Amino acid sequence: MHRVLVIGASGQIGSELVDALVDAHGAANVVAGDLRAAATPSAVQFVTLDTLDAARLREVVAQHRIDHVYQLAALLSAVGEAAPLQTWTLNVNALLNVLELAREGRVARVFWPSSIAAFGPRSQRDDTPQATVMDPGTMYGVTKVAGERLCEYYFRRFGVDVRSVRYPGVLGSRTPPGGGTTDYAIEMFQAAKRGEPYRCFLGPDTRLPMIGMPDVLRATLELMEADAAQLGVHASYNLAASSFTPAELHAAIRRFAPGFEVTYAPDFRQAIADSWPRTIDDGEARSDWGWRPQFDFEGLVAHMWEAIPRDWPLPGSGS
Numbered sequence: 001m002h003r004v005l006v007i008g009a010s011g012q013i014g015s016e017l018v019d020a021l022v023d024a025h026g027a028a029n030v031v032a033g034d035l036r037a038a039a040t041p042s043a044v045q046f047v048t049l050d051t052l053d054a055a056r057l058r059e060v061v062a063q064h065r066i067d068h069v070y071q072l073a074a075l076l077s078a079v080g081e082a083a084p085l086q087t088w089t090l091n092v093n094a095l096l097n098v099l100e101l102a103r104e105g106r107v108a109r110v111f112w113p114s115s116i117a118a119f120g121p122r123s124q125r126d127d128t129p130q131a132t133v134m135d136p137g138t139m140y141g142v143t144k145v146a147g148e149r150l151c152e153y154y155f156r157r158f159g160v161d162v163r164s165v166r167y168p169g170v171l172g173s174r175t176p177p178g179g180g181t182t183d184y185a186i187e188m189f190q191a192a193k194r195g196e197p198y199r200c201f202l203g204p205d206t207r208l209p210m211i212g213m214p215d216v217l218r219a220t221l222e223l224m225e226a227d228a229a230q231l232g233v234h235a236s237y238n239l240a241a242s243s244f245t246p247a248e249l250h251a252a253i254r255r256f257a258p259g260f261e262v263t264y265a266p267d268f269r270q271a272i273a274d275s276w277p278r279t280i281d282d283g284e285a286r287s288d289w290g291w292r293p294q295f296d297f298e299g300l301v302a303h304m305w306e307a308i309p310r311d312w313p314l315p316g317s318g319s
Contacts, residue, residue: 003029003065007051008072010034015175020217031064051094067108071098077117077140078269079179084139091143102160110162111224114148114236116209117141121275128277130238130284137275148235155234163223164236168209170216173307181269182208185249192257193310201267204247207278211241212300215293226289233284240280241293252301
């Protein structure tokens, strides 16, 4: 049984990954770390942790006898453009601190997520392959390319067992998204549930790869449990589920909320989205560790309609 630390446990993915890891390893073997308390199961220990504080990170790992670390703390694409230096510092140095622990033999395995933001305008945009030009136009994307190269380097140079996937846009239902370019999808569901119109910050025909949280969690755990000898990618695997446009999502949601209306007013995030892939080739993940998404587009829409709340709980509400 592994002893697991989730860094960024209060975030959109981290808050639900903690539960999935409890199911896999038991609450006594999972530690949730973040700058603020997460809505974690009562049996899971929460630790206040700034992953940029290498000494504190080392202390937590030793105290709790951690052997697997999931490093999720990051600033995302849209937010990152408002604070590029802060984005570089957090996204790169936090990963380096965890990789150094692994190099020193203090942890056995590391998970770190990359993103489709690592691609750029010169990348192949349809069926984007595992290996292609990567020239991101955002600081978030730059940090993901840098992180991928660091993961590869630490594997080749020091034998660190680090595993990673390039997440598409993530649709979750527990914690509000953190300022990404694909957040429109969750906002659209919430507006429809409230019976309100939605003003979309991307154009109607902007096709982007998306994935539901259940598939995110399953892919993450499956990769972390895969036999190392099966893995041919030691930076970040392409991961795909479905790709759709705001107009297609609007039409699908109208099957649940017939009167739902959407208008379009693209802002600075449109240029970011236009530099990303429209569809992803995840053949290597499928062949190396058997990845298959559970949800297609229609299934994802039905799942999200049932799962997403009308409004996120207010900070400090305890729910």
